[in-house]
Amino acid sequence: MKKPAIIWLNVTIFVVTFLVAAIGVPYRAYTHGFDAMEMSFALICFIYCGMSITAGYHRLWSHKTYQAHWSLRLLFALGGAFALQNSILHWSSDHRVHHKHVDNNDKDPYSAKMGFWYSHIGWMCREYQAHRYSDYNNARDLQKDAIVMWQHKHYILLSLVMNFGVPIAFGLWHGNLINSLLLVGFLRLVLSHHTTFFINSLAHIWGKQTYTDKNTARDNGFLAFLTFGEGYHNFHHIFENDYRNGIRWWQFDPTKWLIKSCQWLGLTSKLRTSPEDKIEKMRLAMMLKRSQKKLINHPDAEKLRLKLQQEYDALIVKINAFYQVRKALLQAKKEQVINDVENSELLAQYNEVKQKLVEQRRCWQLITANLV
Missing domain, CATH: 1.20.81 (Receptor-associated Protein)
Structure with a gap:
């Protein structure tokens, strides 16, 4: 059977960013070094991107586990463009299909049963799901959200502004443009990508099936640390409408803590929990x-x-x-x-x-x- 066409834009982005992060960043660190402010700002941007995906794309828009003020939704929309993981509408539509048809190789966009490579990144490297690029019937509720549709319409522009504008602006202000591009641009993006991708791959392979064995999702505390709480994936797949993933007080779930904290500030409401x-x-x-x-x-x-x-x-x-x-x-x-x-x-x-x-x-x- 002939393989679908390669999506060269995606492949180029993944390969170039990874090579620069894996080779260019260590070389620059050895020859010039990075100061504390540069590393701190890169970490802040990484957290901003990660939380925009977990609290915004995932728990807010994909699963509607809570409601958020327009200002918070705008921050998540910009952070999602910064994370370069497609628009809210497209990401959420794909994710809803994943939950509905989890582990079904013919329907799940990133089925874990297709193997680690496919579920981690391979599904984005070829035109496996071309028919879904314009079919968002399972996300009609999101199409009523003005911020979602604004981001979807201007996604390419917003992605360029965030991924080039933020590192360049910081580099010019701080006085080291190359360091900023390497850390805030390339390394931050690669880390944002692969920590998120781990949820589709490793979190369906490595860990414990605490609540169900009807799908491949696993609970893994180490992955939760890398993914802002998303590693408790077995719980999530059976209780997807819960705003929490780590339900125990000791489980690492900063996304849950952010959503709850924002409720105290009046920025989130109607937080949903499972009985x-x-x-x-x-x-x-x-x-x-x-x-x-x-x-x-x-x-x-x-x-x-x-x-x-x-x-x-x-x-x-x-x-x-x-x-x-x-x-x-x-x-x-x-x-x-x-x-x-x-x-x-x-x-x-x-x-x-x-x-x-x-x-x-x-x-x-x-x-x-x-x-x-």
């Missing part, structure tokens, strides 16, 4: 599945499998009871239907089911930990 009980039940279902696999060659497999299932079923019952009572308690506090909530029967019931849940979790953890 806690649903998240926990999905995680436990995967734990059950992994635990059952461990028992395949165990001499008491049937007995242990039955015990495991019983403990799991009991845990699910107690989770349902706990979240049902907690919901009623929160509703009572909100509507003030109970005058003394702190001494009410409802609070006593809540504490009781909470304690039972804690005990059942201990039993579950004990039996899963002792499986060989």
Whole structure:
């Protein structure tokens, strides 16, 4: 089967920028050096580009996990052009197709089952998805956003202004144009590209399937560090409408922190989260599945499998009871239907089911930990 035509513009950009970053930057560092201000500004630009993709292109526009003030949307639109990853409309349309048809080699634009190279960068080097360059029917909501359409219409101009204008302006101001072009221009762009591309490639290969094994997405804390929180990809693929990727307080997700912080400033609103009980039940279902696999060659497999299932079923019952009572308690506090909530029967019931849940979790953890 004949391969699609090569997209020479993309290939040229990827090859030239990578070679300059890989060869030119180290050579310049050795012969002339870079000062702290140059490196700091390059890092700031890298963060700006990365967060514009994660908080803007991805969680705001692709998944509509929250709403943002026009000023923040404008900043993300300019940062997205700076990151040189196509327009908001095109990027979001592709990404929605990816989620709808994940791992389907015929429909997923960057299917991980096509291999690391293809999902990382190869899918952008040939005309694999030519029909999608003008079909944005799955992003009609975005076409009502004036900033999205302004950026889409003027994307090439904005990309040129941001990718040449910012490094040149900083270089002229700081007094070293070549250093600025190398660090803020080439190195920053290569890092922006490949850290984002890792989500399509490595995050579907390397890591843990915490919540589902129905797709190749993985959770990986190291990748989260490189990608502003996007590395918790298994969670994201099952709870794509959640504004968070790292849901635990200790998980590195600066995109989540940015979105939440902007809410305090009145710049974001209607932050969407997934129900806690649903998240926990999905995680436990995967734990059950992994635990059952461990028992395949165990001499008491049937007995242990039955015990495991019983403990799991009991845990699910107690989770349902706990979240049902907690919901009623929160509703009572909100509507003030109970005058003394702190001494009410409802609070006593809540504490009781909470304690039972804690005990059942201990039993579950004990039996899963002792499986060989």
